[in-house]
Structure formats: structure tokens, C-alpha cells
Amino acid sequence: MKKDAKIDTKKMEKEIDKLVKKLTLDEKLSMIHGATLFKSGAVERLGIPAVSTSDGPMGVRAEFMNDRWIPSGNNDDMVSYLPSNSALASTWNTQLAHDMGHVLGAEARGRGKDMILAPGINIKRDPKCGRNFEYMSEDPKLTATLAVPFVQGVQENDVAACVKHFAANGQETDRLMVDEEIDDRTLYEIYLPAFKAAVQEGGAYSVMGAYNKINGSHCCESKDLLDLVLRHEWGYDGVVISDWGGVHNSKEAAECSMDLEMSVFPDFENYKFANPLKELIQKGEVSEERVNAKVRNILRMMYRLKMIGKQKDSRKAGAYNAPEHREAILRTAEESMILLKNEKGALPLDKKKIKKLVVIGRNAAKIHSDGGGSAEIKALYEICPLMGLKMYLGGNVQVEYVKGYHVPDKPKTFEQNWQATSLDDLADSDVGQAVRDEAHEQENHRKGEEQRLAQIEKEKAEVHEKNKKLFAQAVEAAQDADAVIFVGGLNHDLDSEGFDRSNMKLPYEQDIIIEELLKVRPDMIVTLIGGSPVEMPWRNKAQTILWSYYAGMETGNAFARVIFGEVNPSGKLAETFPARYEDCATGQNGQFGKWGSIRLEEGLYYGYRHFDRQRIAPAFCFGHGLSYTDFEYSGLSMKAEKGRNVKLTFTVKNTGKRAGAEIAQVYIAPIAARTNRPVKELKAYAKVELAAGKSGKVSLTLNQQDFAYFDEHLHEFITDAGDYEILVGASCEDIRLRGIATLA
Numbered sequence: 001m002k003k004d005a006k007i008d009t010k011k012m013e014k015e016i017d018k019l020v021k022k023l024t025l026d027e028k029l030s031m032i033h034g035a036t037l038f039k040s041g042a043v044e045r046l047g048i049p050a051v052s053t054s055d056g057p058m059g060v061r062a063e064f065m066n067d068r069w070i071p072s073g074n075n076d077d078m079v080s081y082l083p084s085n086s087a088l089a090s091t092w093n094t095q096l097a098h099d100m101g102h103v104l105g106a107e108a109r110g111r112g113k114d115m116i117l118a119p120g121i122n123i124k125r126d127p128k129c130g131r132n133f134e135y136m137s138e139d140p141k142l143t144a145t146l147a148v149p150f151v152q153g154v155q156e157n158d159v160a161a162c163v164k165h166f167a168a169n170g171q172e173t174d175r176l177m178v179d180e181e182i183d184d185r186t187l188y189e190i191y192l193p194a195f196k197a198a199v200q201e202g203g204a205y206s207v208m209g210a211y212n213k214i215n216g217s218h219c220c221e222s223k224d225l226l227d228l229v230l231r232h233e234w235g236y237d238g239v240v241i242s243d244w245g246g247v248h249n250s251k252e253a254a255e256c257s258m259d260l261e262m263s264v265f266p267d268f269e270n271y272k273f274a275n276p277l278k279e280l281i282q283k284g285e286v287s288e289e290r291v292n293a294k295v296r297n298i299l300r301m302m303y304r305l306k307m308i309g310k311q312k313d314s315r316k317a318g319a320y321n322a323p324e325h326r327e328a329i330l331r332t333a334e335e336s337m338i339l340l341k342n343e344k345g346a347l348p349l350d351k352k353k354i355k356k357l358v359v360i361g362r363n364a365a366k367i368h369s370d371g372g373g374s375a376e377i378k379a380l381y382e383i384c385p386l387m388g389l390k391m392y393l394g395g396n397v398q399v400e401y402v403k404g405y406h407v408p409d410k411p412k413t414f415e416q417n418w419q420a421t422s423l424d425d426l427a428d429s430d431v432g433q434a435v436r437d438e439a440h441e442q443e444n445h446r447k448g449e450e451q452r453l454a455q456i457e458k459e460k461a462e463v464h465e466k467n468k469k470l471f472a473q474a475v476e477a478a479q480d481a482d483a484v485i486f487v488g489g490l491n492h493d494l495d496s497e498g499f500d501r502s503n504m505k506l507p508y509e510q511d512i513i514i515e516e517l518l519k520v521r522p523d524m525i526v527t528l529i530g531g532s533p534v535e536m537p538w539r540n541k542a543q544t545i546l547w548s549y550y551a552g553m554e555t556g557n558a559f560a561r562v563i564f565g566e567v568n569p570s571g572k573l574a575e576t577f578p579a580r581y582e583d584c585a586t587g588q589n590g591q592f593g594k595w596g597s598i599r600l601e602e603g604l605y606y607g608y609r610h611f612d613r614q615r616i617a618p619a620f621c622f623g624h625g626l627s628y629t630d631f632e633y634s635g636l637s638m639k640a641e642k643g644r645n646v647k648l649t650f651t652v653k654n655t656g657k658r659a660g661a662e663i664a665q666v667y668i669a670p671i672a673a674r675t676n677r678p679v680k681e682l683k684a685y686a687k688v689e690l691a692a693g694k695s696g697k698v699s700l701t702l703n704q705q706d707f708a709y710f711d712e713h714l715h716e717f718i719t720d721a722g723d724y725e726i727l728v729g730a731s732c733e734d735i736r737l738r739g740i741a742t743l744a
């Protein structure tokens with residue numbers, strides 16, 4: 001952990017010990033489990049407040065009643081809607097990661113919270129994972145380098161970031177029970193590094209244990225993960241909080257480094273860390289010292305957040321909906337959009353040449369902030385693309401909108417939240433231990449999944465019927481316009497917590513309408529909004545494709561500014577876009593989305609590491625993204641420095657006529673590796689802003705760890721001496737410069 005800036009650690013630990021001695025067992029137990037759905041218990045007698053938590057990654061979630069998943073409904077909880085983590089990651093901009101963390105932390109504090117349940121930093125292993133939109137990247141290095149400034153940005157506000165979900169929470173199917181078999185090398189090289197960086201470099205005050213099991217143990221009860229890795233190897237002294245309902249066994253969770261149990265149920269006294277743990281302690285089966293250790297971790301976080309102690313009066317107050325938050329959100333949204341293709345230079349559109357613009361597709365007019373599961377928020381506002389275009393163009397341009405395809409209505413009620421659903425299951429029954437056994441929970445979720453799939457089948461027929469008319473309308477509208485923009489993609493009926501997508505295709509027959517439209521308008525600008533990759537079978541026919549993740553409240557403004565060239569796009573893919581799902585590692589080995597257990601057979605070889613190894617061309621590779629200008633790379637030089645560091649320098653030149661930003665990526669390819677290693681792996685990157693015609697020098701340092709792999713037998717990272725090829729490029733496939741670094 002990083003040293004606490006102004007806190008005298010020794011004194012703090014003494015104060016903590018004193019407080020622990022004063023607390024009764026009941027008081028201590030009340031502090032280590034939920035007393036409401038989002039708060040732990042307070043001990044007023046000693047001035048110890050509750051820890052007030054809130055989701056989530058895209059803004060501070062609406063207030064709920066204390067013991068029901070019913071929104072409080074006061075309309076005082078509307079907030080700034082931030083770009084999703086997948087959008088943020090596409091900026092490859094560490095300053096923006098800091099700024100978004102700062103905004104989220106300030107808003108959380110402004111709403112009186114102590115802990116914000118963000119960022120989600122799980123590694124994207126499969127494109128169908130329902131929560132991919134909440135996560136950053138398929139790459140551990142990119143995720144780690146963005147997570148660190150994000151966490152720091154949050155915590156500057158005296159609010160704890162809570163990095164989640166520790167660890168390898170890569171699928172939603174059977175998420176509460178699924179057991180993932182993962183070898184140590186894969187765990188240490190792929191699924192753990194971002195958490196390690198968030199804790200050690202970012203100084204995260206809290207970590208959320210994941211629902212899933214790893215190698216037979218629930219993450220929230222795993223001695224290996226929480227004691228050995230997190231506390232012992234990484235020296236973590238912050239709080240470990242469970243995912244909601246992630247603790248299953250009082251003794252196991254008590255005897256490992258799980259500190260604070262939260263759940264979705266209102267029977268707070270029956271939580272595993274409440275009466276059931278008290279009984280175990282009274283019977284002598286669990287030592288009270290276990291509880292003391294948890295309380296100490298919680299009190300330490302409280303000191304750091306200035307919730308208690310001498311610095312209490314100087315705790316930051318935060319602010320929500322501040323105008324500067326919206327500015328930072330707009331900048332991030334602008335940088336997050338990714339120009340995948342612009343073959344004939346149709347983009348940017350020229351405002352002066354357009355009298356009539358036709359916009360087709362439901363995502364043009366769709367609001368996304370209110371969906372996705374626990375990431376849903378009540379946005380102060382959300383500017384959809386259609387509104388952004390109209391606001392940008394003003395009243396003299398005719399903007400015609402046609403739906404293009406049908407999306408079945410899903411009237412949103414709070415009951416649809418999975419958390420509410422699990423509560424519903426208990427509504428008429430005895431809200432006690434008996435009904436909360438694992439088999440019962442799993443059965444409920446399986447039933448829910450069956451119902452959901454049956455509903456989707458029903459909706460398909462409805463979509464097909466309605467689309468006939470909508471397709472004809474769209475094709476007709478497209479013919480008579482100066483420019484046509486299609487805005488399709490996914491939404492949170494598909495990108496959501498609680499389930500995975502059943503395939504990687506565009507829903508609602510969009511592939512058909514896109515093909516039809518491209519026949520009459522080959523110059524149509526295809527834009528897609530979504531939280532994870534989709535197949536684009538028509539991609540060779542489209543001249544222009546722009547991708548956006550859920551980009552927050554300013555999406556529409558950012559969209560218009562990119563389309564009309566006020567902003568030169570600079571986002572790049574933080575994950576591979578496969579041509580077909582079957583091309584993915586998990587598409588081939590079938591080890592994703594299964595109930596019961598999965599084996600991460602592909603090990604290190606998923607995402608670009610898999611496409612590289614199997615020499616499969618994806619539709620759009622990791623790191624890809626175009627600009628309205630061009631960049632030239634030259635002059636790679638390398639210098640060995642102390643401690644087996646290698647300093648790289650090279651030059652990037654903007655050779656076009658517009659200012660723009662380039663994300664230069666550095667990959668390491670071990671030559672004659674002594675063990676199996678990916679063909680290449682991202683180890684550094686830099687985002688360089690350059691005026692037209694200007695050059696910039698980039699300096700980056702690779703350290704010993706960047707060359708290392710994890711040796712399972714020695715249980716440590718090893719860096720072999722020898723030659724490594726250093727690849728510098730504009731994407732994982734577009735390598736511009738090469739050199740050899742030799743490690744002694």
C-alpha cells in the first residue's frame with residue numbers, strides 16, 4: 001500500500017487498537033456486515049459511522065430504500081452519467097482516466113458516500129460477457145495503467161474506490177456459483193495484474209471479492225486469493241468487501257481476509273457475519289481475533305477517508321452535477337469514439353454541404369443510462385446522437401429520423417433489476433437460512449435464464465413482423481438525402497449484468513437492413529453503439545464505420561463533433577473485434593457461458609494473444625482506430641539502463657492537414673523464449689497530440705517486469721536474459737518500427 005500522506009501511521013494503528021478494545025462483540029459484528037442494502041452498521045456510542053457505499057462505475061446510483069430494492073424516488077439523486085469503462089479505455093488516456101475517477105469520487109462524496117463500487121477492472125476474456133461494457137480491456141497492461149489513475153482520482157475526494165470483482169469474474173452465466181479452473185500462470189499474468197497495480201500503485205482503499213469460484217473456492221472465501229495473494233504477496237491493508245451475496249459460509253469467510261459482508265437480502269441479522277458468526281464465536285469455533293482483524297481494516301479505511309479521527313473536519317465535501325464534470329465527460333466521450341473504417345474519406349461530413357440529413361436506427365434516439373444492472377443510474381440528462389446532431393446543425397438543416405428496425409419495448413420497473421428479482425423469490429417465503437442454500441439460488445437463476453431466453457424467441461417473431469414496414473421506410477428515406485447516418489448496435493437489454501449475450505451478432509435483424517441500405521447508399525455512414533464487439537458481416541461493403549461504447553451524458557454532442565470534424569477521432573480498440581465468434585479462443589474451446597464449471601483452457605491465449613498465435617485475422621484488431629489525419633513513425637532507438645530497464649525513443653509525425661492524436665503502442669515479442677509465450681504483448685503506450693505537419697518525440701521505459709513471465713514451480717516472475725523484439729505500432733497488426741533489446 002502507498003503511505004498515507006498526512007496520517008501518522010503508528011498513531012493511527014494505536015488509535016485503532018484502542019477502539020477495537022472498547023467495542024463489544026455485537027458492535028464489532030455490526031460493523032462487518034450490511035445493516036441496510038448499501039450500508040454497514042454504525043457504533044454511535046463510540047462515534048463510528050456506517051460505511052455508506054454506492055454503485056457504480058458510470059455514475060453514483062440512485063438511492064434505494066434501506067431494505068427494499070425500491071428507489072427512494074425523491075429526484076434528488078440525479079447525477080452526471082460518465083462514459084462506461086470500455087469507452088474510457090478506448091481513449092488510452094491516463095489523464096482522462098484520472099479525471100473520470102475524480103468526477104466519480106467527487107459525485108460520490110457529494111452524495112454523502114464513503115465508498116464507490118468502481119472501477120470494474122475484470123479482464124475481457126470473451127466478447128459475449130454481459131458486463132464487458134463495465135470493464136476496460138482484454139489486456140492486463142492497458143487495464144492496469146488506466147485503473148491506477150482512476151483509483152487515485154476517486155480517492156482524492158476522501159472516498160474509497162472499490163476495485164471489482166476480484167478476480168476473474170469473466171462471465172455472468174451462473175455467476176454466483178460457477179467454478180473457474182485457472183492455472184497459476186494465467187492468473188498471475190492475465191487476471192491479477194490490474195488488481196495488483198490498483199492496490200499497490202493506486203493505493204485502493206477497498207477491493208470487492210467476486211461471486212465466482214476459482215479452483216473450487218468462492219472468491220469471497222478464498223484463503224489463496226485474499227490471504228496469500230492480496231494480503232501476503234501484495235501487502236494490502238485495506239478493506240475487502242463481498243459482492244452482494246458473495247459470502248456463503250460464515251466460518252470460511254470469517255477465517256480468511258473477507259472484512260465486510262454485503263448482500264441483496266433484507267434479513268440483516270441472518271447475514272453470515274451476523275448471528276451465524278456470533279454463534280460460531282460463542283461455541284469457540286471461530287476466534288474473536290478474526291473479527292478484530294476485520295474491524296481494524298475497516299477502521300483504517302475510515303481514518304484514511306477522514307470519517308473518524310482528528311482530520312474529520314477537513315474531509316472533502318465533493319459535489320455532484322458540477323459543470324466541470326460535464327466538460328470532462330464530454331472530452332472523454334470525444335476521445336473514446338473509434339473510427340474503424342473511412343475508406344473514401346466520407347467523414348468528416350461538411351456541414352455546409354448538407355441540407356438534408358437522414359438518420360436511421362434506434363440507437364440514434366435511445367437513452368442508455370438507465371440500464372445495465374447495478375451500473376444503471378438516474379442521469380441528470382443524456383444527449384442521444386439524434387439530439388446531438390440536431391443541436392449541432394441547428395434549424396436550417398432538415399434532419400429526418402426513421403427507426404429502421406424494431407426494438408421490443410421493455411417497460412423498466414425496478415423488479416427487473418436482478419437484485420430485486422432475487423428479493424422477489426423470497427417475498428412469500430421464510431426469509432431465512434433455509435431458502436438461501438446454494439442449490440436454491442442456482443435453480444432460481446437457471447429458471448430466470450430460461451424465461452429470458454424464451455422471451456427473446458418470442459420477441460424475434462415480433463421484430464421480424466414489424467421490420468418489414470420499417471425496412472421499406474428506411475430504404476425510401478435513405479435515397480433522398482445529402483448524407484445518411486445509421487446509428488445501430490446494442491443496448492442494455494443485451495449488455496447487462498446477470499446474463500451473457502447468446503451470440504455476437506447485431507440484434508433486431510440489423511445486419512439485413514444495413515445490407516439493404518448499403519445497396520442504395522454505399523456512402524452511408526454506419527455507426528454502432530454497444531458495450532462489446534459485434535460481428536459485422538457487411539463490413540467490406542461499408543465505406544465508413546464508427547464505433548462508440550456507452551459514452552455518457554454527452555454522447556450526442558461528442559458524436560456530432562466527431563462526425564462533423566470539430567473533433568478528430570483518436571480512440572483505439574482496447575479489445576479485439578473478431579470477424580466471427582467461432583474465431584475466438586472461447587468460441588473454439590467452448591469454455592464460456594457454461595453452468596457449473598469452466599476450464600480456462602486457452603490460458604494466456606485469448607484476445608489478440610490468440611488471434612496472433614493462430615494467425616486468424618480479426619475484423620478489427622486490438623489497438624486499431626483511425627484518424628482524419630495520418631501519422632508516420634521513425635527513428636526507434638533503444639538504450640539499456642540500470643536495473644534491466646530499456647529506454648525507447650521514437651518520433652511520430654502528423655503528416656496530414658489536421659491536428660490529431662495518435663496512440664503509439666509498444667509490444668514485446670520474446671525471441672527464442674525458453675517457455676511458451678504469446679507472440680507479442682502490449683507493454684507500453686503513449687498518446688501524442690500533434691498539430692498538422694508537426695513531429696513529437698516519444699520516450700518510454702520498459703522495465704524488467706515487462707519482460708517477465710510467471711514460473712509456476714518457483715511461484716515467481718522470471719525474466720530470461722536474451723533478445724526481445726520491440727515492436728512499435730499504430731495497432732497490434734500495424735507495426736511500424738522494430739528493434740532488438742538484449743537483456744543481460
Ligand code: BGC
Nearest residue numbers: 055056117164243244374419
Ligand atoms: C454486482 C456488483 C455491485 C453490487 C451492488 C452486484 O450484483 O455484481 O458489481 O456493486 O451488486 O449493487
